[in-house]
Amino acid sequence: MLASARAEFAARGYDRASIRGIARGAGVDPALVHHYFGTKEQVFEAAIEKAFAPILHVPDQVAAVWPDGAGEHMARFIFGLWEDPETREPVLAVVRSAVNNETAAAAFRRMLTRHMLTRLAGQLAAPDAEVRVQLAIAQLVGVGLLRYVIKFEPLASEDVEDLIARLAPVVQHHLTEAPRPVDSDTPPGSWL
């Protein structure tokens, strides 16, 4: 039923997906989907928890390589989700749904906050830890969007390892470097 739910959300988006369509795809009665999961929102939450299951391990993995390896590990994790055919479609389904629908956005926000943001921010021990983690994730989400969804070239054909090498220091910077004020008297390069 969750596989059918992810296919339905990916193909139709949250707004147009229906319990009826999910039941049809799974070859079961809609009442059974209601019985196991409840509302469409609850089916969606269950489907995205499953799609993002590998995320559960990220905070511990990042803690193990903290601080030097944090940026690279996070970059590698996000590319792993998109490059693996098993997780790519469900991730795309979640992104599409969250961009289009408030309820789906809230479910995505809760899932990411609970399983990753809060625990990563705890690692930072800085008053602005949550903003830092969110800016780091924003860099990786943005690259995922431009490369895998909108398909900008040459980004879409660029080697994954090359992109990880370019992004790791930036993600690392968000997580571990103190922010500097914007000051155009400072020569370029000394900002970071």
Place this chain on the structure above:
Amino acid sequence: MLASARAEFAARGYDRASIRGIARGAGVDPALVHHYFGTKEQVFEAAIEKAFAPILHVPDQVAAVWPDGAGEHMARFIFGLWEDPETREPVLAVVRSAVNNETAAAAFRRMLTRHMLTRLAGQLAAPDAEVRVQLAIAQLVGVGLLRYVIKFEPLASEDVEDLIARLAPVVQHHLTEAPRPVDSDTPPGSWL
């Protein structure tokens, strides 16, 4: 008609938007919309060119503050689009449509490539200029998505000037710093 088109694309997304709905919103006959713009794809292109009109000036403005002010200028421009009530809805319409539909994604890609990416990349004079510009834009697009669309907190309530100060050096780094290899023997902070 373009205002009605943007409202229709924002409310219904590219897939479900129709020439008929756009004509109804503008109080004109559908034949008139066809006459002025052609297909739905062509209406969409015209609507996004209008929504992103300020983008036409960005490459020249960035060239004027090159290289030190480039990161700050680009960050300020993107936040300007989202913070201005006049441009926020059309930008949201374009993002939603591009994420959900291949045709809309291609139109968005062409618009951004023609008006910004190619000209900014020309400024860099580096063999990997296009990838660099796209990674810089990915950072800003990702922040826009998390702050204005998915509405992660505290990112959504964070002061704009604080975010610009945090993002300018990262955008600048993508544009003007040579990429370093990922090397966990290097102490943190010396990567950038």
